[in-house]
Amino acid sequence: xxxAIPDPGVRLGELCRGLLLTFTFTLPLTPRAAEPPRGMVxxxxxxxxxxxxxxxxxxxxxxxxxxxxxxxxxxxEFLAFVRANPAWRRSRVAPLxxxxxxxxxxxxxxxxxxxxxxxxxxxxxxxxxxxxxARWAGKRLPTTAEWEHAAAAGxxxxxxxxxxxxxxxAIEWYAQPAPTILPPAGAGRPNFYGxxxxxxxxxxxxxxxxxxxxxGDSRGGSTAGFYCAGAAAGVRDPSDYxxxxxxxxxxxxxxxYTVGDLGFRCARDADPAAVAxxxxxxxxxxxxxxxxxFARLP
Amino acid sequence: MKTxxxxxxxxxxxxxxxxxxxxxxxxACCAAAPALPAAALSGRSIxxxxxxxxxxxxxxxxxxxxxxxxxxxxxxxxxxxxxxxxIVADMTRIQQTLPAAVRSEARFVxxxxxxxxxxxxxLRDYRAQHGLDANWVLLRxxxxxxxxxxxxxxxxxxxxxxxxxxxxxxxxxxxxEGEIVHQRxxxxxxxxxxxxxxxxxx
Numbered sequence: 001x002x003x004a005i006p007d008p009g010v011r012l013g014e015l016c017r018g019l020l021l022t023f024t025f026t027l028p029l030t031p032r033a034a035e036p037p038r039g040m041v042x043x044x045x046x047x048x049x050x051x052x053x054x055x056x057x058x059x060x061x062x063x064x065x066x067x068x069x070x071x072x073x074x075x076x077e078f079l080a081f082v083r084a085n086p087a088w089r090r091s092r093v094a095p096l097x098x099x100x101x102x103x104x105x106x107x108x109x110x111x112x113x114x115x116x117x118x119x120x121x122x123x124x125x126x127x128x129x130x131x132x133x134a135r136w137a138g139k140r141l142p143t144t145a146e147w148e149h150a151a152a153a154g155x156x157x158x159x160x161x162x163x164x165x166x167x168x169x170a171i172e173w174y175a176q177p178a179p180t181i182l183p184p185a186g187a188g189r190p191n192f193y194g195x196x197x198x199x200x201x202x203x204x205x206x207x208x209x210x211x212x213x214x215x216g217d218s219r220g221g222s223t224a225g226f227y228c229a230g231a232a233a234g235v236r237d238p239s240d241y242x243x244x245x246x247x248x249x250x251x252x253x254x255x256x257y258t259v260g261d262l263g264f265r266c267a268r269d270a271d272p273a274a275v276a277x278x279x280x281x282x283x284x285x286x287x288x289x290x291x292x293x294f295a296r297l298p
Numbered sequence: 299m300k301t302x303x304x305x306x307x308x309x310x311x312x313x314x315x316x317x318x319x320x321x322x323x324x325x326a327c328c329a330a331a332p333a334l335p336a337a338a339l340s341g342r343s344i345x346x347x348x349x350x351x352x353x354x355x356x357x358x359x360x361x362x363x364x365x366x367x368x369x370x371x372x373x374x375x376x377x378x379x380x381x382x383x384x385i386v387a388d389m390t391r392i393q394q395t396l397p398a399a400v401r402s403e404a405r406f407v408x409x410x411x412x413x414x415x416x417x418x419x420x421l422r423d424y425r426a427q428h429g430l431d432a433n434w435v436l437l438r439x440x441x442x443x444x445x446x447x448x449x450x451x452x453x454x455x456x457x458x459x460x461x462x463x464x465x466x467x468x469x470x471x472x473x474x475e476g477e478i479v480h481q482r483x484x485x486x487x488x489x490x491x492x493x494x495x496x497x498x499x500x
Contacts, residue, residue, distance in 0.1 A: 210453065
């Protein structure tokens with residue numbers, strides 16, 4: 001009797017899968033202390049001043065140290081994800097998880113094509129897709145607090161606003177139309193933590209994008225009327241225009257929306273041992289004046 | 299100016315279980331439940347979410363177990379003093395309004411925002427306090443699953459420093475396929491329309 005000879009391609013596929021599984025499961029158990037995850041930078045512990053605070057909220061909330069992708073996820077990386085996860089291909093994605101514009105600029109299901117260069121950030125991805133990618137990569141999406149904490153850093157220190165051109169550059173980006181073909185991810189100048197493109201390439205999903213309650217507070221609300229003068233005293237600092245833009249943008253999103261210049265990057269919890277071993281930028285930003293310009297409403 | 303998202307028309311969806319769960323697994327856990335329809339879920343069904351919740355009876359629960367029934371669902375938390383009791387009261391009124399045949403078929407589902415305080419006993423107490431009958435399902439779950447369910451429903455929420463939640467007030471009606479067919483937003487009115495949506499969804 002003739003034995004079936006397994007297709008070497010299949011066997012290789014199985015082997016790779018097996019290796020990947022082994023890798024996935026052993027990695028968290030054996031962290032190599034001082035070695036940062038590839039392509040990620042350590043964002044040291046700090047604090048984040050929420051844009052809109054409720055009466056119970058402190059002025060600043062602590063943010064634990066974490067790893068953040070040094071740049072947004074690219075088309076090339078996202079292609080690897082949809083190859084491995086057919087349910088996330090453009091022709092197959094469920095409408096619950098992405099609207100009709102999902103990966104619209106790609107030439108085909110497995111073909112990013114000329115309008116989506118491999119090294120450019122992937123855009124037109126929904127929150128569900130971004131989250132699924134992150135999970136597949138063994139990562140997660142950063143929270144708003146984490147993302148904003150990282151993006152608050154300037155080029156030379158943790159307080160970007162202390163640098164003369166920081167705000168101007170961020171505002172300029174909002175004023176520019178998005179280019180048809182996005183430039184490569186990671187080409188921007190690194191900020192103080194080594195993260196690039198946070199403020200001047202694409203908008204980025206955060207895990208808790210749906211925590212931006214600008215109105216409709218369930219308790220009859222201190223933030224109701226946010227856009228009117230009345231309750232604006234709950235707002236941290238109205239001059240932080242880019243932060244307002246981001247909050248407004250996030251609050252306008254639904255998880256299935258895909259947008260022409262909305263991409264994402266991933267994060268990962270930092271193992272305390274790795275944090276201790278990693279090179280450390282100067283710690284906690286000094287409170288340069290009061291972070292709150294306006295007294296809060298009682 | 300950067301582009302703003304627009305609700306776009308969507309293409310017809312195909313079967314997809316993006317959380318990489320094999321389709322059969324949806325049924326595997328629920329041997330006690332009546333046999334689920336074997337047909338693939340609609341691309342708009344929220345039963346595509348693979349999360350495993352815990353009921354106030356302490357048993358694992360997938361939303362897909364509700365397939366085949368009209369469902370009235372809201373997110374809440376038991377220590378909410380203002381909005382949630384009103385939402386629950388409104389859901390009770392919807393329940394009472396339904397014709398008897400629909401009422402016995404429909405399920406009323408409360409999913410907690412509060413993964414810390416809303417333990418199984420806390421949910422059980424809440425059921426008792428509010429006199430919720432056997433057609434109500436009270437669920438707790440993992441933070442990531444809560445975030446995801448809120449995302450499909452369009453619920454915004456945020457935990458404040460005191461461990462309370464700000465949240466949108468939304469009652470959602472699901473048809474037997476788990477598709478969102480109606481939402482009552484806010485705390486006023488709309489109960490007749492919601493009840494009609496439940497009847498029409500069958």
